[in-house]
Amino acid sequence: MTSINALRKGTGTIRGRLLWLMAGAIVMALLSQQGASANVISLTVLTVGVALLGLPHGAFDHLTGARLIRYYLPDTPYPRALLGLFMLGYLLLSIMLLECWYHWSALALILFLVLSAAHFGTDWRGRQCLIHRLCWGVLVIGLPFVWRSDDVTDIVRALAVPDPSPFIEAARPLVALALSIVLVGVRREGTMFLLAIGLLLLGAITLNPLIYFVCYFCCFHSPLHLGAIRHEHGLTGRRQMLAVAAPVVLMTWVGAGAGYLWMSHDHVTGALIKTVFIGLACLTVPHMLVEWLGERIAHAPVKAAHD
Numbered sequence: 001m002t003s004i005n006a007l008r009k010g011t012g013t014i015r016g017r018l019l020w021l022m023a024g025a026i027v028m029a030l031l032s033q034q035g036a037s038a039n040v041i042s043l044t045v046l047t048v049g050v051a052l053l054g055l056p057h058g059a060f061d062h063l064t065g066a067r068l069i070r071y072y073l074p075d076t077p078y079p080r081a082l083l084g085l086f087m088l089g090y091l092l093l094s095i096m097l098l099e100c101w102y103h104w105s106a107l108a109l110i111l112f113l114v115l116s117a118a119h120f121g122t123d124w125r126g127r128q129c130l131i132h133r134l135c136w137g138v139l140v141i142g143l144p145f146v147w148r149s150d151d152v153t154d155i156v157r158a159l160a161v162p163d164p165s166p167f168i169e170a171a172r173p174l175v176a177l178a179l180s181i182v183l184v185g186v187r188r189e190g191t192m193f194l195l196a197i198g199l200l201l202l203g204a205i206t207l208n209p210l211i212y213f214v215c216y217f218c219c220f221h222s223p224l225h226l227g228a229i230r231h232e233h234g235l236t237g238r239r240q241m242l243a244v245a246a247p248v249v250l251m252t253w254v255g256a257g258a259g260y261l262w263m264s265h266d267h268v269t270g271a272l273i274k275t276v277f278i279g280l281a282c283l284t285v286p287h288m289l290v291e292w293l294g295e296r297i298a299h300a301p302v303k304a305a306h307d
């Protein structure tokens with residue numbers, strides 16, 4: 001009875017509602033036969049889903065940049081110039097990562113996966129302790145490596161990493177450890193967290209990794225963070241959000257289009273997978289850094305009154 005009550009309470013929250021959305025998406029994907037290996041439909045859904053629903057949650061990073069400048073340099077006479085520098089640094093970091101991927105793809109993938117696991121852990125900020133949040137991040141990424149290792153091998157090869165086997169082998173103990181920690185703490189975590197892990201397992205086991213990622217990223221992670229950003233920056237209406245995000249999203253689409261054309265000597269599938277995941281890596285590493293810096297000052301006392 002207690003767990004049913006907890007579930008009811010959970011469904012009232014944004015996380016609870018997004019979990020239902022993710023569950024609906026998993027069921028729809030299963031009905032559309034997305035359990036089999038990725039096909040044209042999976043790739044199209046991935047590209048459109050990430051472009052429309054995934055990217056916008058990184059498109060507000062300049063607002064966090066402006067807030068960081070106001071916080072650390074409240075008396076600067078050049079806030080706009082500093083914001084320009086901040087954005088230039090963001091862009092340079094993205095380009096550096098792209099270059100890094102070109103020369104040391106395996107290393108770049110490790111960095112991307114580790115940072116992503118930490119970043120996805122923020123989905124449960126304020127509800128779970130750090131260790132459980134990290135377990136969540138490890139499971140989001142690691143589950144398909146364990147249960148759909150053949151599909152993941154193809155994707156990782158498409159990402160210019162010639163030997164994916166160390167990644168697959170490393171995933172098994174890490175996922176086992178994360179699942180054990182979650183199971184040991186089962187009583188403390190709450191029904192919603194366990195339900196969410198059950199959903200991840202269901203998606204990762206039954207769907208191809210591309211569609212599993214879309215279900216998680218577009219139905220849970222991105223909307224959750226968009227909601228938080230909306231709250232944090234006091235953006236009230238959808239129109240206002242769209243107006244703030246649109247220029248960055250449009251620039252990213254142009255960049256991604258250029259990246260795709262650059263790689264189009266590759267097979268369409270390979271070029272698209274590269275564009276989406278390497279593009280995500282280049283954009284999300286600076287995004288994760290900005291998010292982390294922003295979070296540090298979000299809870300800082302008084303000085304923030306300059307905001």
Ligand SMILES: CC1=C(/C=C/C(C)=C/C=C/C(C)=C/C=O)C(C)(C)CCC1
Pocket residue numbers: 112113115116119140141142144145152155156209210213277280284
């Ligand atoms: C490589 C690879 C994966 C990892 C994707 C990652 C790590 C995406 C990270 C996105 C981020 C950090 C977005 C930020 O908001 C999957 C889909 C799990 C399985 C297939 C191969």
Ligand SMILES: [Fe+2]
Pocket residue numbers: 057119221225
């Ligand atoms: Fe994110």
